[in-house]
Amino acid sequence: MSETTLSNANQRRSFSVMIGFVLSAWGILAIWSLSRYAVLLDHHTIGEGDLPLAARLAIFIIGWALMILAMMLPRSFLMVSWAFPKKPQPARRDPLPCPYLLGYLVVWIAFGGFIFLGDAVLHEWVEHSPVLNNLSAGIIWVLLLIVGGYQFTTAKRACLLKDHSPIFTHDEAHSYPPERFFGVRMGLRHGFYCLGSCWGLMLLMFAVGSMNFLIMLGLTGIMSAERIIPARLQFSRLVGVCLILLAFINITKTLYISGA
Numbered sequence: 001m002s003e004t005t006l007s008n009a010n011q012r013r014s015f016s017v018m019i020g021f022v023l024s025a026w027g028i029l030a031i032w033s034l035s036r037y038a039v040l041l042d043h044h045t046i047g048e049g050d051l052p053l054a055a056r057l058a059i060f061i062i063g064w065a066l067m068i069l070a071m072m073l074p075r076s077f078l079m080v081s082w083a084f085p086k087k088p089q090p091a092r093r094d095p096l097p098c099p100y101l102l103g104y105l106v107v108w109i110a111f112g113g114f115i116f117l118g119d120a121v122l123h124e125w126v127e128h129s130p131v132l133n134n135l136s137a138g139i140i141w142v143l144l145l146i147v148g149g150y151q152f153t154t155a156k157r158a159c160l161l162k163d164h165s166p167i168f169t170h171d172e173a174h175s176y177p178p179e180r181f182f183g184v185r186m187g188l189r190h191g192f193y194c195l196g197s198c199w200g201l202m203l204l205m206f207a208v209g210s211m212n213f214l215i216m217l218g219l220t221g222i223m224s225a226e227r228i229i230p231a232r233l234q235f236s237r238l239v240g241v242c243l244i245l246l247a248f249i250n251i252t253k254t255l256y257i258s259g260a
Contacts, residue, residue, distance in 0.1 A: 018073060021101065025069035032063065033211045041211050043119070057116055064112035065105055071202075071220045072108065072194060103187025107195055115206055138254070143207055144247035147200035151240025159196030160226060160236060198223050204243075 032038060039045040040056070041063040051059075122139075150156055205219050222239055226232050 017098070021069050022073050025066045025073075029063075029066050029070055029211075029216075030213070032066075033213060038211045043206055043209060053120065057113065060116050061109055061112060064116075065109055067205075067216070068105060068108040068112075069101075071216060071223065072104075072198070074220065074224055099181070099183025100187040100190075103184040103189075104191040104194070105187075107188060107191030111195055111199060111202075115203060119206075138251070140207055141247045141251050141254075143204060144243050144250075147204050148240045148243030148247065150200045151236050151243070155196060156236065157233060159193050160232060162193040162196075197226070 032041070040059050201219050201223060205215055208215055226236050226239075229235055
């Protein structure tokens with residue numbers, strides 16, 4: 001079998017593995033969302049129940065990892081296709097996606113654990129502070145303003161452009177002998193750029209409702225569009241404008257109702 005044929009076969013196998021991960025994640029989430037255990041991932045009920053914090057965190061991390069596989073990997077298919085050298089060196093096989101997925105998930109799972117614990121602390125503060133309790137209804141609108149504003153920042157632009165460009169150089173891809181942990185490093189690097197680009201939208205999904213399938217599908221579409229359309233920067237800013245307008249509309253509506 002020629003090197004080109006072997007490379008193409010490895011790429012098709014890797015792409016099939018990625019497709020399998022994504023479809024399996026969506027399927028498990030669909031079943032989970034229809035079960036009585038959906039409350040374990042819902043932001044509004046995530047801290048309730050008799051389970052200890054460590055158990056609730058572990059369950060959330062499992063669900064969060066499934067969400068990342070379902071929502072974030074579709075926008076990474078093109079990146080993954082770049083991740084496999086077109087002309088492998090002799091005696092070198094293209095890297096399988098599993099090391100890449102490991103590195104990618106490590107970044108996003110760390111972020112998921114951070115927002116879970118941060119949310120637990122915030123709920124504790126709100127519960128013991130009458131002032132914060134009265135202001136808690138406005139937290140979501142403040143979050144909308146923050147996430148919408150981030151869409152216009154230099155950090156968002158830089159991460160979005162980096163997320164769209166190849167995540168390693170030609171020399172790295174074709175080095176022989178192959179570098180150790182190449183796939184993991186590739187996943188970590190891509191994960192950091194992806195996190196820098198999408199952390200706000202994923203945090204918004206967590207706050208609004210982690211097990212709401214319509215929200216998950218909508219955000220998946222938005223993040224995929226940011227990744228693949230030519231006018232990605234303009235689209236990103238349009239999303240920011242929509243989020244800020246939504247926040248102001250709801251803030252105005254709340255103030256009007258309170259005044260009435």
